[in-house]
Amino acid sequence: MAELLVEVESVTKTYRLGGRLARKPPTVAVGGVSVAIAAGESVGVVGESGSGKSTLAGIICGLVRPDSGSVRVAGREVYARRGLDRTIWRTVQMVFQDPYTSLNPAMTVAEIVAEPSRLWHGMDRREADRRALELLDRVGLSAGAAQSRPDSLSGGQRQRASIARALAVSPSLVVLDESVSALDVSVQAQILQLLLDLRRENDLAYMLISHDISVIRLVCDRILVMNGGEVVEELLSAGLTEEAARHPYTRRLLSAVPTMAVDRQG
């Protein structure tokens, strides 16, 4: 088995809505989930809204402190002390869901993408700028787009910029939290193709979160099905059919995927 990048052991996160004194019972966002992601692996997490997938992503990325359980990234405990081990961001990066709020509107795209090189890798400005332009070129953004601010870019362009920003850190794992869900289907397909290409080139591991199982099937080797804050089933993407799924929830998900029956005879 390849080296484990991320080891999540029985993490739990509950949210109390309406403050500590509210009489409502706390909502269990993630209840006792364990996940392991190996280097270079591509794992998909599928589930409907409220199934805890985004919370799980936040926990893995060091953005949400779990109530219990442990998270190790590259062998280091993420939430060991009261603070957070920031160095995990050298290993794990995230591309957020909403392309309109995940880039600093006050910086140019090139500045945003150059920042990780300077801050994590200690490059000087010129070196970092050159690398930013290379990365932006790789994700399909022109030099013109690089010099503009995010508000003049389309959703697809912004998501490409976000991917370039994450790659600038040279991470081992990129967590994509519904990163293509807000995009047009045609743009979605382009971005997914980009993700597949980048993975081949950079030996990246992905954790792709989506409510759309067809998106996940395209990119991921392994699929975790979440429902009600728990991983209810784990499947291999290859040769996945409705019959292969044992859990009724997974079956429902698979049967909900529209299939196109093309009649080539006429």
Add this chain to the structure above:
Amino acid sequence: MTEVVATGRPRSTGILAGLGVTRALALGFVLVCLAVAVAVPFLPLGEPNRQHLGDTLASYSAEHLLGTDQLGRDLLARLLWGTRTSLFAALTAIAVATAVGLPFGMLAGYRRGWVEAATGRVADVILTVPALVLLLTVHAALRSGITGQMVTLGVVFAPRIYRVVRTETVKVATLPYLMAGRMSGCSHTRILLRYLLPGIRAQSLVQVSYLLGLSLLIEAGISFLGVGVESPNASLGTMLSGAAAMLASAPRVVLIPAAVLSLLILSLNVIGDIESKGERRG
């Protein structure tokens, strides 16, 4: 669909985009007043405090372009020097209010928790103090002059800036791009300066612009009462108090400084409008 909306969105080209005539005039007037305030010592004006008692309430002439006041002082010189004094006094108050309110507001909105609780309580306490009463007390106790009064006013205004800044910071702080910045390796300080500050600038400037107008009004008010700028020095407030009795006989002496003061305050409020429109569009 998102795609289409995004590309169709016009690029904002800064503060002057879509600036109407009214707003252009307001901005122009404030800028002219600021320019005059800075340039006044270099202008070929008469001594603003020299009295010509034989030539009181003189009308417009080549020697006195706006005439003279009730003590025969050149009205134009007094108006320009008075605008300078009033604007600088108001700017002092705003500088103090911003220097205190902005950093505490940003910290409170960013860190939340006990920082917000502690600074928030202090702000609440200061807000309960009526500005005018405090200014009268400070004047009576310290006699620190207009600068002292304006620093005091700045402290009284600090909670207002603090509150706006804190609210805006809380709003911006939940946006994912701050998380992305943290993951890019930004320290908290860098996040505050390069990510949060630009995001809260527009709304904070609205408040600053409004408070600047209010400071001008308060300066005029306390100078009128004799607890701000001291006679014979000119400020828009002292010019009004000295000439108030002339309203019937020589309305010009009152109305000109009053008009400048009103226009300045009006313009500052209109500029605040531009800023908030810019925010909504952005």
